[in-house]
Amino acid sequence: MMGPIPYGRQNIEQDDIDAVVKTLTADFLTQGPKVKEFEDKFAEYVGAKFAVAVNNATSGLHLAVLALGLKPGERVITTPITFAASANCVRYAGGEVWFADIDPDTYLLSLESTKNLIESKPKGFFKGIIPVDFAGLPVNLEEFRNLANIHDLWIIEDAAHAPGGYFIDSKGEQQKCGNGNYADIAVFSFHPVKHIACGEGGMVTSNSEVLYKKLSLLRTHGITKENMKEDHGGWYYEMQELGYNYRLTDIQSALGIAQLFKNDAGVKRRNIIAETYKKSFKGKIKYQSLPGGMVNAHHLFVIEVDDRKGLYEFLKANNIFAQIHYIPVHTLPYYKNIDYGNVDLKNAENYYSKCISLPMYPGLTDDEQEFVINKTLGFING
Template identity: 75%
Template sequence: MGNKVIPYGRQDITHEDINAVIETLQSDFLTQGPKIKEFEKKFAESVEAKYAVAVNNATAGLHIAVMALGLKEGDRVITTPITFAASANCVRFVGGEVWFADIDRDTYLLSLERTKELIESKPKGFFKGIIPVDFAGLPIQLEGFKQLADMHGLWILEDACHAPGGYFLDSKKQKQYCGNGIYADAAVFSFHPVKHIACGEGGMVTTNSEDVYKKLLLLRSHGITKENMSENHGGWFYEMQTLGFNYRITDFQAALGISQLARNKNGVAKRNEIAKRYKDAFNGRLKFQVLPDNSLNAHHLFVIEVDNRKELYDYLHQNNIYAQIHYIPVHQLPYYKTIGYNSDTDLSNSEDYYSKCISLPMYPTLTEEEQEFVIETIMAFSSKNN
């Protein structure tokens, strides 16, 4: 492949995307205009949710989502260690406590059994919520989590940043898209460049709750509104009803998002074709994420496991294949070590996974030739090291 670099993820910007942005840049609105509402409407429809609120990034979405769900200082929330730090940090932003439950060793997703064990080891009301993650694009089977949450009075915030377009079939064989709000109170998506829908930066919160939706709108924009005011002195008047944030997305980012969203279904199909080629090549040779029955993995990532991970990582980089590691377990990060929450919980599955995981190139514009080079390079490394 010469000197060509093959990253683990890459955005795909087309002429249609560029024209959509230019058109918006030449319009009357650069922010707080009609493209944002259009993006929200189309995104909600795509995941079959009632409401969607666009924000400047997914971390901001997680922050205002936990606030809209009622999280307060001292409240305890369970999440997975195998995720980007923001899934946990959003709890800390409001002074809550993060507790980690271990992953399933085959799916790499938050384990329902371990979550149940953790909840039942504490008094009733000890926890307030659960933040499951659709890691790598694989939808977490939320139906069981919903039953558990309802038994204990907990809310669920689905971190679906890896999984727009992914779905699972529930016990009634109904297709449940990530973020549709049937088994979670809200969900968050990311529009970072390496994700399915690239807006440069950006995020979306979806929900089926009108109450949560209205709180999200307030929190996104300084807590300021012109609706349901206690008084009104004229057309200029507004009220700040709560302490909010400036988490708004721009119109030109929303225009890019609309254009990208239109291609996401095809993008997910292409990602699954790439995943199949990897699986066909590695089946019986290397361990990779298991796909449960009746699920569609949206495949933000394709992760394999090897014993000599550092050596493979270096070897791939030497060959201009920029593989990546997802993720350092959150409980092992210095900040969370210092806090010391939940340090006595068994997280051995997460730690074992981390010692072996490596994410391979996975994006719709990855060519068959490039993927074959990735596969051949891994096989050559394995032959030399076995």
């Protein structure tokens, strides 16, 4: 028997280790130069003007809604097929979460469902939209931006799954996830199973200097030293708002810089793995579709099967540790208890009844993938 084969895992090499060790022997373990270096290099990589490093993507989402001025009772639309943090950030600020359905083939937030939901309410009822680049597949943010502009809504792109992914817009221009050309703010994750592993960590990007300054202030307790006066010493600072301690360390940033350098190669390898799955499953098993003009960064490779639990247990018995992404957020007890359970999200619920994520990470070998494919097809074929 081969294995164990997880659904995802970090890829740590000697250069990553060397970068961390070098930082451990330097002057700063936190609040030092590596954080700013990581921010600058990440912003350059995605094509955004500004980037703010944070301790995890959940913190980044929280800061994003605060920076955009979300107030208690205001309403935001997101997808039910995502990790709970995409919705929870709205609740942290006292806002209300409204869910629109997904596209049954891409598994992304449906533009049509979102449009119908917005237009079912008076103008001003909603404040923003949080689309998710689910599994690494980019949302067409140009289309969402056009909709948002009509209704005066902001957009936060949850790009936690998608560094290196992009879509081609109507002008024929490549739009990398997080570049800020269509979304007001984007948020990325550096959890170990994601493309760029920092242990924990995240990045918030934007093209707005106003939002950048707001994000930076809120990340660090709401404290700034920018208003230094001549009659004060170097110790002087001001707490201007009630902020948070959401900082990333220099240790994590050093690892992130080393990982970022390898992300394009990682995305290329992930797409090779995805193509192998698709060739093996075509006409036999449904998988996430790929619209034209898009590059999927493939954090996940998701398929749909009728006996999902049976396949999950069968793969586990063969040392293949698949995963389910995700339980629809509106069906989780917390959201059901505040009356989010009585919505018509049939595409999301049908998807959840069948979805399962197969192993997808750059270190997956050809032999391991062949083993996964053979076991999966063997189960499906009975």
